[in-house]
Amino acid sequence: MSQFTPEKSAAIRAEFPQLSETVSGHPLVYLDTAATSLRPRLAVDLESEFALRHTAAVNRGAHSLAAEATEAYDDARASIAAFVGARPNQLVFTSNATESINLIALAFQLASAVGSPARFSLATGDEIVVSEAEHHANLIPWQEVARQTGAVIRVAPITDGGELTAEAVKSVMSDRTRIVAFSAVSNVLGITNPVRAISDLGRGAGAIVVVDACQSAAHGHLDVESYGADFVVFSAHKMYGPTGIGALWGTTKILAEMPVVLTGGAMITRVDYDSSDYLPAPAKFEPGTPRLTQAIGWAESLRYVESIGVDAIAAHEEALGADLLAGVADIPNVRILGTADAVHRVGLVSFAVDGVHPHDVGQYLDSRGIAARVGHHCAQPLHKRLGVDSSTRFSLGMYSTSDDVALALAALADVRTFFGEG
Amino acid sequence: MSQFTPEKSAAIRAEFPQLSETVSGHPLVYLDTAATSLRPRLAVDLESEFALRHTAAVNRGAHSLAAEATEAYDDARASIAAFVGARPNQLVFTSNATESINLIALAFQLASAVGSPARFSLATGDEIVVSEAEHHANLIPWQEVARQTGAVIRVAPITDGGELTAEAVKSVMSDRTRIVAFSAVSNVLGITNPVRAISDLGRGAGAIVVVDACQSAAHGHLDVESYGADFVVFSAHKMYGPTGIGALWGTTKILAEMPVVLTGGAMITRVDYDSSDYLPAPAKFEPGTPRLTQAIGWAESLRYVESIGVDAIAAHEEALGADLLAGVADIPNVRILGTADAVHRVGLVSFAVDGVHPHDVGQYLDSRGIAARVGHHCAQPLHKRLGVDSSTRFSLGMYSTSDDVALALAALADVRTFFGEG
Amino acid sequence: MELDDLYQQIILDHNKKRAGYGLHPGGFPSHQYNPTCGDELTLTVRLSEDGATITAFEWEGKGCSISQASASLMTSEATGMSVIEFESFANGFRDAMRSRGTIALSEDEYGDLAALSGVSKFVARVKCAMLAWVAAEDSLILTRESLN
Amino acid sequence: MELDDLYQQIILDHNKKRAGYGLHPGGFPSHQYNPTCGDELTLTVRLSEDGATITAFEWEGKGCSISQASASLMTSEATGMSVIEFESFANGFRDAMRSRGTIALSEDEYGDLAALSGVSKFVARVKCAMLAWVAAEDSLILTRESLN
């Protein structure tokens, strides 16, 4: 059940113009927030306004416009950092969570090639632990690290119900474990993993711990420190912010130890033809002209989220998610991926419809105005592990309503009949 | 002299709302386009409209919104590619030109670590040629390559007038030359380098040639093929487009040979826990959620540029640039960096004012509403080469006018008096 | 765009019927893969002894109704064609699929395959419809290469 | 923001006068660098034999009028202070510089340095004004470390 009053929901929805679009002649029911969230008008407007009236080069030059842009950019970083419980200097802007993970992986590759710094140098036989439930973004970069360095990927098993336990992670760890990378919430299963316990295990063993927080950010209170990890990554476009920007959070210590990956202007102190000196984090990881308007837009989106209340949104999505889950579970011949009984879930459910391919399911839903995600959701190995090639996914956002859920369930109940399976 | 009629200029300027802002109580005279260009309203509006009404995950899922977003994204790539004379599959989106260069540099670093592919593997003593006039973005990444691989940076000298000749490049080449990286136009000197001749030299010697086209793109007709290079890089925000997006152009052949650098979702065909197969370029280099609205906004900015006419803009900026150059040259005790006599220049001039530090020059200009860039412009070694630490720069865009030039020159003429040097 | 444009009854039927389903050893199978959804399809074209005529399509794979029906309908309609006929048949099919709703397949020429005309309006589904055809063209190339 | 707030005559004068300019061997020089503009400044604080009092500031460097005047004015106003006095003097100066125009330096306490108050409204220039002060604090630390 919605935790927002109808008036509250209406006010929130009014802030997201896309919700008044129609699809196939029906009002849009947007159930694909886990892929990318819709954008609140005030944040998009602020971003445009900035682009149209305050464009200037950041961190350069003395003219007032440039000074103002620099201030606005720094303020945006500070407020995004505050939203996730971080200090501004711990927050490195990237293009998306994928790039954030790649920066870490590349740091390992670059360091391993020269054997320094030691913390980021891997040797043949060193081990990288990931889970069976990872998004390709948190798997393939590690494969590349392994391929180059001779390190080995060790895959922590999930239960048949899709749960990842600290014990399972422990079962694949050894004294060669150097990296432990896993998601706070899988984008297919929606189950909240015991992040702190796994981080403690990893760091306790001296490994560098990387948490993919793409699906936990902006759907509940995110306090990066509380994850107990070395690195946490997330993307703006899944947090009501713009495309083209994401973040790499790291502890002050690990960011200081981490070698530079991308280099160029704005991250240096002194440059000669032969060599250069670099600024400390975050500048050290952000060469070139920054993602100025994107940072401004993202910060404003989060300000809007805060104005509604992170906890209120989490409660809303959780309650609605429970209805969605129960409703899908009730439809005959539909199989939910991952247990429906997990203690903590976000508002997200993936499922397989007997006898109907997800593409066809998605197309049918689309004809009724429902935007769902179909495919392998960038998690091919997880799908294989669960015995399917692909699935259909519903996911909720702050603007989702009981009506959305009801319409989606009603349409889903009709899918098999339409395809002559019913 | 302006090549645009007053009406034409007024119409162009009306499209750039920032030009009606005031700075220090004066109407803004924006002479910092070489750092970042102002944004035309119609492109910013289209980008917002897209964000507010057509947000969806690209390349994923069957729902209509996603299909439409994918189409719009592909169309944007096609039109940006067409603008620079490229095929869409040759155009890889990045965060900015700096990242574009880093992708190439990292490909060398990754390949060198494992010795394959051969074309991207460097050995101790291999040589990387850059020019004395490079932006940090086209210097530091190569220093990192050298540091890791044992390759050596060889710096092609410029003349005291700032000109780079093919002979100078040749003078530092050897049979160990593997990379030749240089800018089409230096962001400090504004002089157009003999790109084709240098590329031919580099490729003739079997080197991979990288052209930094940041300052030649959108200020004249850019036909990447005609550069004769392997790679060409540029940034949207210097082409009236948004921050957060840039491009790496490569020949079909080199992009096929180049190893992946960043990995993750959306660039794969098959993924197992141990290894993955990748799509061909450009997808191979673009993991994760793409810069969707930025691509849309950039394409629209370039459509606007085309509606005015690339050649007309180039003629306008060149004529106005000549006036600017002559005017600056006429002011006593002001020294222009780089010869004023170069045959081809873009509308850009950097200079030193005797006895007055560039920060003070910039501050004074700012007090008269003139936004100029001061500092080392991310080219410390070049400044050292020219015997100064930093400079002040005026640079023009399509919206610049004879009035802008006159106001800037008048203010500049008063600088020394204000600081008691006159 | 109406859903019935896409899912005509003939398509839903062929999704179940799957003419040509089942691979036999030998020949030159082509394996095709759609990275977006993980669908795959393997198909072998069988030729007459003189190499001029298609005597059978054999295929296996999993995928959505469009990809399955397209393979099945191709089998029904194109078996017995000469290789040359098939090539232009496949080109015409591809042109229609890529036409964004502007070219319909004529029933005279394409028979029941005409039911797939609607796919071209659903850009995201064109790849599904093409999967079997790409495999067939590839299998033909592999076969021909083996003759050289 | 008026330009005269920033460039008071005292500042323009001290930019030329540069009290304390010239480094001598010995002591514990601190070198500071502003990456945005490439400006640099090296400064040595000289202490009385008991280490309690600042007897001189010596510095060299190149930079804008604000950075030069700030070094010169600091030299003029703070020479002779006790180390403890200087520390709180420097803190007060920093607070004013970072105040975005909300804290003015009192002429009573800061003398001619009060002319730098206007800098705080020009955020991009605060670093320039602080360059010499950061160097002085650093030189003091280096000096003290050498005593341990």
Ligand SMILES: Cc1ncc(COP(=O)(O)O)c(C=O)c1O
């Ligand atoms: C010549 C040149 N190269 C590279 C760059 C770097 O561009 P960006 O900061 O957009 O990566 C710039 C602009 O700053 C430039 O002018």
Ligand SMILES: Cc1ncc(COP(=O)(O)O)c(C=O)c1O
């Ligand atoms: C769990 C998870 N990790 C990583 C990603 C990658 O995010 P992005 O595409 O923004 O880099 C996603 C989203 O696609 C995700 O859901």
